[in-house]
Each structure stands twice: as structure tokens, then as C-alpha cells.
Amino acid sequence: MSTVVSTATSSATPTPLTHTLEFKIPFENEKQSIIAKNSLSPDPLLKPDELKVSFSNDGNVLKITFRGTSDRMIRVAANNIMDNLKTVLECFEVFD
Amino acid sequence: MVDMDAFAKPGKPYYLALGMEGSANKLGVGVIKHHLGPLDENNRAEILANVRSTYNAPPGQGFLPRDTARHHRNWVVRLVEKALKDSGVKVSDLDCLCFTQGPGMGAPLQSVVVAARTLSQLWELPLVGVNHCIGHIEMGREITGARNPVVLYVSGGNTQVIAYSRQRYRIFGETLDIAIGNCLDRFARTLHIPNDPSPGYNIEQLARKGKHLVELPYTVKGMDLSMSGILEYVDGLAHDLFSGKKSKYLYDEEDGERITVEDLCFSLQENLFSMLVEITERAMAHVDSNQVLIVGGVGCNERLQEMMGIMAGDRNGSIYATDERFCIDNGIMIAHAGLLAYRVGYGNELEDTVCRQKFRTDEVYVKWRDD
Numbered sequence: 001m002s003t004v005v006s007t008a009t010s011s012a013t014p015t016p017l018t019h020t021l022e023f024k025i026p027f028e029n030e031k032q033s034i035i036a037k038n039s040l041s042p043d044p045l046l047k048p049d050e051l052k053v054s055f056s057n058d059g060n061v062l063k064i065t066f067r068g069t070s071d072r073m074i075r076v077a078a079n080n081i082m083d084n085l086k087t088v089l090e091c092f093e094v095f096d
Numbered sequence: 097m098v099d100m101d102a103f104a105k106p107g108k109p110y111y112l113a114l115g116m117e118g119s120a121n122k123l124g125v126g127v128i129k130h131h132l133g134p135l136d137e138n139n140r141a142e143i144l145a146n147v148r149s150t151y152n153a154p155p156g157q158g159f160l161p162r163d164t165a166r167h168h169r170n171w172v173v174r175l176v177e178k179a180l181k182d183s184g185v186k187v188s189d190l191d192c193l194c195f196t197q198g199p200g201m202g203a204p205l206q207s208v209v210v211a212a213r214t215l216s217q218l219w220e221l222p223l224v225g226v227n228h229c230i231g232h233i234e235m236g237r238e239i240t241g242a243r244n245p246v247v248l249y250v251s252g253g254n255t256q257v258i259a260y261s262r263q264r265y266r267i268f269g270e271t272l273d274i275a276i277g278n279c280l281d282r283f284a285r286t287l288h289i290p291n292d293p294s295p296g297y298n299i300e301q302l303a304r305k306g307k308h309l310v311e312l313p314y315t316v317k318g319m320d321l322s323m324s325g326i327l328e329y330v331d332g333l334a335h336d337l338f339s340g341k342k343s344k345y346l347y348d349e350e351d352g353e354r355i356t357v358e359d360l361c362f363s364l365q366e367n368l369f370s371m372l373v374e375i376t377e378r379a380m381a382h383v384d385s386n387q388v389l390i391v392g393g394v395g396c397n398e399r400l401q402e403m404m405g406i407m408a409g410d411r412n413g414s415i416y417a418t419d420e421r422f423c424i425d426n427g428i429m430i431a432h433a434g435l436l437a438y439r440v441g442y443g444n445e446l447e448d449t450v451c452r453q454k455f456r457t458d459e460v461y462v463k464w465r466d467d
Contacts, residue, residue: 035214087207095173
């Protein structure tokens with residue numbers, strides 16, 4: 001898995017989503033990548049003004065992009081996604 | 097009569113559902129079988145598997161959402177494996193996958209629904225979101241055979257008196273603050289007694305040894321109850337007792353003996369359960385029913401069952417209660433209520449599976465009943 005962290009400052013918008021974090025998670029195949037996306041994406045975020053999370057599939061790779069107002073916001077959301085991802089992976093390991 | 101088989105698979109004489117529950121500190125998975133046709137005394141649901149893992153906090157502490165969610169994540173896949181093995185059911189023979197959608201604690205609910213979503217896609221099975229309270233009610237009815245009872249739902253997170261009317265389970269009375277199980281659990285924390293197997297069970301054992309009834313506030317408000325003030329009061333008595341105070345309210349009025357922890361447990365139970373009996377009796381009079389069904393974790397308490405039984409007996413009625421396999425949160429009740437809903441056409445799309453901490457019993461349209 002690869003992660004890219006970038007930080008930018010100064011923006012004119014009222015709630016600038018200045019911080020970003022990107023996960024690229026390779027699965028065994030495209031089916032698993034799509035299932036993971038569908039399992040992780042439905043849950044709404046607690047503060048949608050301060051954090052946006054987007055999911056996209058590229059072949060067997062699931063890309064999750066976090067954009068937030070602070071590193072703290074992103075860390076909480078990213079940790080939660082990682083915890084849930086473990087459950088998804090365990091389901092694949094045992095039942096796929 | 098509701099058609100319960102409009103969605104049956106052609107040529108298949110039965111339904112199978114797997115249910116996953118994790119709204120509080122119990123994680124449960126169950127597999128249930130229904131045969132075609134409406135359920136009645138000659139066509140009972142069959143329990144093929146019912147496994148559970150409970151997260152217990154150390155004595156003096158309650159379970160926290162984060163730790164509980166971690167427990168559920170650790171166990172959920174293993175528990176599903178175990179339930180499938182116990183039941184001997186093939187995944188390809190299941191009809192639907194049911195999960196608790198609420199009410200409950202957010203993090204534990206969410207940790208389980210993620211597994212449910214993944215498995216439903218892997219196994220190509222429809223998901224059915226179940227209201228936890230409806231799960232208790234339907235499982236209680238199925239196990240005891242009570243047809244149209246007044247339901248007393250008493251657990252760590254809920255305290256409600258419920259009666260069925262025109263396709264809704266309607267709430268006649270409920271707690272205005274904390275749930276009865278929460279009140280007992282928190283008193284157990286004050287006493288520093290173990291949370292294993294459950295704090296309420298340990299209070300019940302102590303209460304059996306109580307001899308003196310200590311007067312506590314009695315707070316029935318119309319059809320509702322309030323319990324936080326009682327907890328505050330009894331907690332205060334316990335602290336005074338432990339700190340060795342000699343106040344006169346720490347001695348029994350009649351024999352002058354010093355009250356004990358056992359006396360406090362006994363008095364707390366007697367007081368809280370009398371309040372429950374009062375509002376339940378009023379609900380029975382209102383809907384003209386003489387059956388009471390007790391569900392939820394506190395429903396295991398034999399003293400509560402005994403007190404409710406005396407009241408129901410006076411009304412020429414009877415009480416229906418189940419043992420800990422079904423009273424305490426479990427996966428089978430979610431499978432059962434979910435399957436009833438599935439059979440009349442309910443199902444959730446993936447984007448529609450978000451769990452809710454608050455999910456009222458009377459929000460659910462009970463399409464599988466029309467009496």
C-alpha cells in the first residue's frame with residue numbers, strides 16, 4: 001500500500017480542505033476491490049464540511065482520498081477506514 | 097392473512113437466514129430456518145445455530161464503544177464461521193443476511209455492518225436491516241408462543257412497555273432517562289463487583305441474600321419511569337456504607353441491624369421491578385390483554401419474572417419469558433425478525449445499510465402481521 005501526504009496552506013474558500021491523504025490498496029482482483037469500496041463507502045462522515053473522503057476503483061486497486069481541514073480530522077477517518085478494512089480483508093481470507 | 101411466501105424461491109420448501117448482532121457488548125451470530133406457510137404452533141422456526149461472544153470490562157468499569165467495536169471486529173468472522181459450521185448450512189442455501197441496524201452504540205454497530213456488507217456481496221445475498229427491539233419481540237413471541245402479549249423490553253440500553261396495534265409495535269411507556277439495565281450495571285460498578293457473566297446477574301445473586309428493605313425513591317411518571325435519581329440515591333447509600341458512616345438511615349428501622357450491600361441490591365431490585373410491574377399492569381388494562389412477554393437482558397432476572405407472574409396471575413393471565421439464550425442479545429433473533437421481514441419483501445440496498453444509534457421500535461411497519 002502506498003500513501004501520499006501533502007500539505008498546502010492559504011486558500012480563499014471558507015472551509016479550505018488543505019490537507020490530503022491518499023491510500024492505494026491493491027487487492028487480489030478487481031471484484032475484491034469493488035466489494036471493499038461498496039462495504040466501506042456507505043457510512044456518512046460526522047463532519048462533512050471539514051472532511052471529504054472519496055473512493056475509486058482502478059482495476060484491482062482501491063484508491064481512497066481524504067481531504068480535510070486538519071491532519072487530525074484525516075487521521076481519525078483514516079484510522080477508522082483501516083480498522084474496517086481489516087474486517088473486509090478477513091472476510092476475503094476466510095470466505096473467498 | 098398476510099401472504100408470507102410471495103417471495104419464496106420456486107421449488108424450495110424452506111427459508112434460511114443468517115443474523116448478525118452487535119449493538120452493545122455482545123456479538124452474536126445465528127442461523128434460522130422457516131418452512132413455507134405462516135408460523136404457528138405446528139410450523140415453528142428452527143434454530144440451527146446461535147453463537148455469542150461477550151465483551152466484559154474489568155470490575156468497576158463499563159464497556160466503552162471503541163473497545164467493544166474492537167472486540168466485535170476481532171471475533172465477527174470467526175463467529176460467522178462457527179455459526180455456519182454448527183448449522184451445517186451451505187452459504188449457497190441461505191436466502192438472506194440480516195444485521196442489526198439500530199438502536200445501539202454507533203461504533204459496535206458499524207463494526208458488524210461492514211462484515212455484513214462484505215459477506216452479502218461475496219455470497220450474493222440480499223441484506224436485511226433489523227430493528228434490535230423488533231428482533232427481541234419477534235423472537236420472544238416465537239419461542240414462547242405468546243400470540244399478542246404486552247411486551248416488557250428491559251435491557252442495558254432500553255426500557256419500554258410495548259403493545260401491538262395496527263401493524264406497529266407501539267410504545268406505551270418507557271424510561272425518561274437511563275435504562276433499567278444501565279441502572280443495575282452502574283450500581284454494580286459502584287459496588288466493584290465483576291461484570292462476568294453480567295453485572296445484573298451478580299446483583300441478582302447478592303439480592304437473594306438481602307433481608308432488609310431500604311426505602312428508595314419511587315419514580316413512576318404516568319406511563320413512564322425515571323431511574324437516574326434512584327441510582328444517585330442508592331449510590332450515595334453505598335458510599336456512606338463503605339466509608340463506615342453511622343447515619344441512622346444505614347440501620348434497619350425494625351431490628352436496628354446495619355444494612356448490607358446485599359440489602360441494597362435487594363431493595364434496588366424490588367423498587368425498580370415494582371415500578372415496571374405498575375406500568376405493565378396499566379398497559380395490560382389499556383389494551384385488554386392478559387399476557388406479558390418479558391424480553392431483553394434484564395428479562396433473565398428471576399425475581400422480575402416472579403413479580404410480574406404474581407401480577408399477571410391476579411389478572412388471570414400469564415407471563416412468558418425466555419432463558420439467557422434468547423433474552424440476552426443474540427444473532428438468532430436478528431435472523432428471525434430479518435427473515436420475517438424478508439418474506440414480506442423487505443431488503444436493504446448497500447447504500448441503505450447505514451446504522452442508526454436511535455431507531456424507535458414504532459418506526460417499523462410490521463407488514464408480516466395483520467391482526
